[in-house]
Amino acid sequence: MRKLCDNDIIESIQKGNRDDFALLVDKYKDKAFNLLRRMLRNEMDAEEVLQDSFLKAFMSMNNFRHESKFSTWFYRIVYNTGLSFLQSKRKKTELKLDSLEDHNYLNYEDGKILAVEENSIKYLSLIIDKLPIRNALVIILYYIDDLKLSEISEILDISLVNAKVLLHRSRNILRDLIFKHNYQKELL
Amino acid sequence: MKILDELLNRYIDNELSTGELVQFQKQLESDENLLQKLKALQYVEQSAKRIEIYSAPNGITEKIMAKISLQLSERYKKNHFFRFIVFVFTVLILSISGFMVSSLVNSNFGLNIKNSFFTKLSSFSEKEIHLIEKFLANPNTLLIISSITLLLLLSLYFIIESNLFANQKSKSF
Structure with a gap:
């Protein structure tokens, strides 16, 4: 049996088979939820925004022109809906933390995580949650969702050069923390 | 460094x-x-690449599909409400226009003219500007024209507003 690709499903939805949207939901719900959970740092908020994101995607389905991949287009909706949610909740402190200059904040969080971490992978996962939103997202999109930098730049609405700089900075801060705790010695 | x-x-x-x-x-x-x-x-x-992935809660697909169905039915209801409003305005405008024309014909030409409505209308067009001035001088007429203008503007507002909303929604992504 031929496996349906995103474009087949979208074509079917655009023809009026709206129940086929459930196939897209099943395919992207975990990745989108993971992104929102990292972005909003709260499970219930992430679920609410996830539902809104899929609803927006469905309502805009007729406007999808296949100019980019569905995943990129959808992630963009997810990211923008998450940002709007943060703005509406006035979580400005989280939005302001858009630079890695705030070392004191990160060192404080690092100490707390180090006290509870079970292993180095868990430590990395927790410390990513403490990074500024865009730095955390670039790590998730690049390593977990396996997206290209060009796709990430489209989702985050930044230039390709800025996406690359953001990835390098995020990697460097994680590298410095790994180096600080000597976790690299676990490397095989 | x-x-x-x-x-x-x-x-x-x-x-x-x-x-x-x-x-x-x-x-x-x-x-x-x-x-x-x-x-x-x-x-x-x-x-x-190996860090923990947060999985979406169970039953989320069903919740999303139910939300979509609800949204679609609400949108359908809203469309019907808007159509009803437009229909009421249209009927009102047509009624007022009809009343205005018939009252004009009656007041200017009297009931003794037994020609068809179109004959009356063509005769009316032959009466020059002074007739229109006379017509506009009537406060009742001005009131009727104002009412029609107001209704037209309101209808226009509703139409433009609904179009703008639809456009904004479609362009938001």
């Missing part, structure tokens, strides 16, 4: 030229700190 960071990242991304690669490898052999930093970066590369 920043140059070294840049070199490490470019090394990880396989972006160094052959010359840069040879020079960087020599540097690695002589600088233990740099080697450890590279290992730390490689550790990030390997471990980031």
Whole structure:
């Protein structure tokens, strides 16, 4: 049996088979939820925004022109809906933390995580949650969702050069923390 | 420091030229700190792919599909309400227009003219500007015209507003 690709499903939805949207939901719900959970740092908020994101995607389905991949287009909706949610909740402190200059904040969080971490992978996962939103997202999109930098730049609405700089900075801060705790010695 | 960071990242991304690669490898052999930093970066590369993924809650697909169905039915109801409003306005405008024309014909030509409505209308058009002035001088007529204008403007407002809303929604992504 031929496996349906995103474009087949979208074509079917655009023809009026709206129940086929459930196939897209099943395919992207975990990745989108993971992104929102990292972005909003709260499970219930992430679920609410996830539902809104899929609803927006469905309502805009007729406007999808296949100019980019569905995943990129959808992630963009997810990211923008998450940002709007943060703005509406006035979580400005989280939005302001858009630079890695705030070392004191990160060192404080690092100490707390180090006290509870079970292993180095868990430590990395927790410390990513403490990074500024865009730095955390670039790590998730690049390593977990396996997206290209060009796709990430489209989702985050930044230039390709800025996406690359953001990835390098995020990697460097994680590298410095790994180096600080000597976790690299676990490397095989 | 920043140059070294840049070199490490470019090394990880396989972006160094052959010359840069040879020079960087020599540097690695002589600088233990740099080697450890590279290992730390490689550790990030390997471990980031294995970090915990938060899975969506159970039954989320059903919830989303139910929300979509609800949204669609609400939109359908809203459309019907808007159509009803437009229909009421149209009927009102037509009724007032009809009343206005018939009252004009009656007041200006009297009931003794037994020609068809179109004959009356053509006769009316032959009466020059003074007739229109006379017509506009009547406060009742002005009231009727004002009412029609107001209704037209309201209808126009509703139509433009609904179109703008639809456009904004479609362009928001």
